Amino acid sequence: MKKARIAVVGAGGIGAAAHLPAITALPDQAELVGIVDLDDARRTEAGERFGTDRLYSDLALMMAEQHPDIVVLATPPHTHEPLAIQVMRAGAWVFCEKPMTGSLASVDRIAAVEAETGQACVTVSQFRYSGGARQVRDKLRGGDWGSVLTGYANTSWYRGPEYWQTSWRGKFATEFAGATTTQAHHAIDLLLWLMGDWSSVAGFADTLDRPIEVEDASTAVVRFAGGGMATLLSQVLSHQQETRIQVTAQKATVDLETLYMPLMGEWTVRQVDAEGQSRVVEDWAEPEGEKQAHREQLANILAHWRAGERPELMVAEARATIEFLTALYKSAATGTLVKRGDIVAGDPFYEAIDAGGPSRAEGKK
Ligand SMILES: NC(=O)c1ccc[n+]([C@@H]2O[C@H](COP(=O)([O-])OP(=O)(O)OC[C@H]3O[C@@H](n4cnc5c(N)ncnc54)[C@H](O)[C@@H]3O)[C@@H](O)[C@H]2O)c1
Structure with missing residues (x-):
């Protein structure tokens, strides 16, 4: 080879x-x-x-x-x-x-x-390359489970004082943005990949507790071009560390409960049987060897x-996630719904992912 x-x-x-x-x-x-x-x-x-x-x-x-x-x-x-x-x-x-x-x-x-x-x-x-992810995506996006309806991505991690001692962390000049972009990037990117093209987002982002410039928490609601909708929670403040993703389509609900490295066995698929009972489906995927993502x-x-x-x-494919994150920060800073394609050259948010962040941080001093 x-x-x-x-x-x-x-x-x-x-x-x-x-x-x-x-x-x-x-x-x-x-x-x-x-x-x-x-x-x-x-x-x-x-x-x-x-x-x-x-x-x-x-x-x-x-x-x-x-x-x-x-x-x-x-x-x-x-x-x-x-x-x-x-x-x-x-x-x-x-x-x-x-x-x-x-x-x-x-x-x-x-x-x-x-x-x-x-x-x-x-x-x-x-x-996207972790255990089970591509098979879940193929089922959701391939239509096996019907239209994709709702979802959520919850990145609740804990980062204590020692974490911010690394000199580049926590600062706009070197990290650009906080929990949403640095920690929740993985879950948000996966949710968008599973659910399809996003069309608009409304969010809040703030530095609630940690002594840093960038945000330590954000929430958002997302609408997708196909009509689906989702919520996001991204934070480094949680004493219960977890990464959770759920997507519901017409014929199935998939759940991922993990932390840093999703494994095949951390996905659960449920469907409603002929009697109207929700059941865990065991054989929804081909077996996979253990994947280090x-x-x-x-x-x-x-x-x-x-x-x-x-x-x-x-770059063209990965741009969608950066555009989504930028739109979330713009919504948080302006209090408006931001649509895909809204942020173009000439917009301060085209020049900085969280262009509203520095004045937010300044206001807290
Ligand atoms: N994918 C993931 O799961 C994951 C996890 C952690 C970090 N990250 C990302 O990886 C990147 C690095 O994070 P980290 O936690 O490893 O940081 P780190 O500070 O632990 O390591 C960065 C290293 O880069 C070196 N370095 C800095 N500037 C350099 C330069 N110009 N040329 C050569 N070396 C240089 C530093 O000396 C240091 O050893 C960040 O973008 C971070 O967001 C990704």
Whole structure:
């Protein structure tokens, strides 16, 4: 099998916990050809743990010496746009951690370089590649269970004081936005993928408790183009940590109860039987092996790369989630319903995902 040469930029939390293990778990498909990190200790530790001495502090030097096919960006959000553009111009695909970037303007600049270079910038959306997710989507969107009607996504996580000590977290300049974009990104992205094209959103977002600039909680109601509707709760304040998604279609209700890594066994499908009783359905899906979602998404990218095809979740596809998040923040800041397509160049929310956030934070001082 043709092996892809892969480098990782950022050997911190998610780089070391998910991306580097994903690459080394696919030895027939991928070769780790470099680790880039500005932090000497992290770089050295990652090199020892993942068996490479090709360690760099300079991305341009790594690109010139190692010629990777794919570069993973596992660095803070404010670095994604410049690094993605640099990598694509140097001739490689990008696999970029979420959020892709901090504004629709920035998304469109990355898309322009994707088009100019013929490379690809894929956003990490690992819940879509987690256990059961694609089978649920195929049933819901393929019409097996009838029209999609209602849903919710609840991301209730807890983040205490030590979490905000990482210098880039909690600030508009480096994280761009808070619980909705950083933590709830996964559940919101999955719900939108399961339910179809969103058409409008109304939301609230605020910093209720934590000593940070970005929001620590938000709620929203969503309408879908197909007529369905959903609610969202996104927070880092909950003493009961959980990620819950539910979607009801005409012939079935699916529930996911998980935290960070959905597994096949965490989905429950219920249908009403001939006697009008709600029953758990056992055989709704094909059996699946255990999926580590970052590795599954990487394997999916590699399959496209080997086939010479464009990968899934390039910028145009991933843009829908950033546009949705931006619309939620705009609704919260303006007290209006925001429709898909409303936010265009010239709108302050085109230039910043939560353009209302800084004045909200200022007002709290
Ligand atoms: N998909 C997920 O489940 C998930 C989970 C956690 C974090 N994330 C995302 O991953 C990204 C990184 O988060 P993290 O928690 O790993 O952060 P982190 O702070 O733990 O690690 C980031 C690393 O990047 C390095 N770095 C920063 N700027 C750099 C640059 N210009 N060049 C090279 N190295 C640089 C830092 O030294 C650090 O080692 C963020 O976008 C975050 O939202 C995703």
